Amino acid sequence: MTRDACPPMLGLAAGALVLLAAAHALALEVQITTVHASEHGPSDAQLIDLRPRLRRLVGYHSFQVVGKEQRRCAWQTSEVFAIPGGRMLHVVPKAMRDQAVVMSVKLMDGTRALVDTDVRLQNRGVMLFGVGQDSRAAEGALIIMLRAED
Amino acid sequence: MSAERVMTCAEVEGLLDAFVDAELPAPALLAVARHAGGCEACDAAVRELTALREVVERSVVVEAEALDLARVWPVVSQGVERHDARVEWRRRLRTVPAWGVALAVAASAVLWLRSPEPEPARLAAAPRRNQAVIERIDSSGHFELRRDRKYGTTLIMVSDQAGQ
């Protein structure tokens, strides 16, 4: 690299850093953890502390992590997360409002929308989606834990 | 060890645990008891070990007695039934011809596909910290909105049965 080329190169590098920082600020960190809930068997060690709460909410006995993904999602853009079992979770972050993330979430089973919702979730908070039968079944249920952080 | 010989404190110290636990043979038990009866330090050591047992027992037993064990047998009973069903299934599989197995699987699939009556949706409690606020919700089937009373965590539970 010649001395003459240095300033433009530095300028390009600085510009790239600024763009990177801006892109980072214009995105939401979304983490999707999928958990299989069942009537019997051991629970995943990392869910031991959560187990009483999951039992109260979901009603099953033991819980195993079956999927985990974390991604930066751009505002106003749909990000699709694959959920074990062939389903898809569509997340569209919309805005920050009063320390909460406003987003649309759609859980699709093929072309069928199992749930289509607009939520306001506390920043760095977690909400749950559950997929199962109306009454507790031997094959258990799937719990999707969605965490969003600005 | 002779029951007549007087033991030293150093010898007794090594036998104290077994003495308190009644794990010593009779002659040694008597020898330790005789020594402790005449030695203040060893007698105090015996009392302290006994007090330790009492305090441990009281502290842990009280906590264990407060445990509600009413649901132990129902859960164990389910495990027993599943185990017996597996054993019986394996036994029958060895005797029933293949077409019989195929018929049984088909019948199970029909029963599994039957849908129960939908339940009315439960309403969530008032919003609290650490929860999600649902501004709009739609579903192709049956759903329930649940909130953890203690922490406010929100769960949207949906049925995966088609046509619900």
Next chain:
Amino acid sequence: MGSSDWELVQRTRAGDRDAFRELVERYQRKIAALALGMLRNREDALDVVQETFTKAYESLGRFKGDAAFYTWVYRIAYNLCVDHQRRSAKQPQMSLDAEEPGQGPPTVLAAGPRPDQPFDRARDSEIARRVREAIADLTPDHRAVILLRELEGLSYAEISQVLECPKGTVMSRLHYARRQLQRRLRELL
């Protein structure tokens, strides 16, 4: 006088589930005490109690009666406790919360010991808490021998069967565990 453990085992093997229920109800409190002492968590302790008897039923065909039924069941429970602890120790815990709500038991402040009434009610909960903390700070091996001996009253030979270690090891672990507890709890004794 009720049926012996061996009679109940035989009846269970013959298909009598009520006999197994009687065994469960006979020993569930003891197993719960051991599990609670080992794991310091009620939910985990209850899980271990349930898993212990489920496993015992599944393995009943292998129980030969050469050891007492209760030492055999204690061994199953102890191994399950060790498994639980290994799983919890390896994994950081997931959280559902942006901030953890204020938790923890209320602090109980106790006055100094009164020689005339060492165990009055006001001090009991504080003593119990300190004792349980001291036991929890022992290693799992030392915790197990203290619980099996002081709580369950098992002999050294029975403890060695449960823990599958020599009797000499049981004695040295017990000696060490007691001295550790004495050091921590001296002013309470």
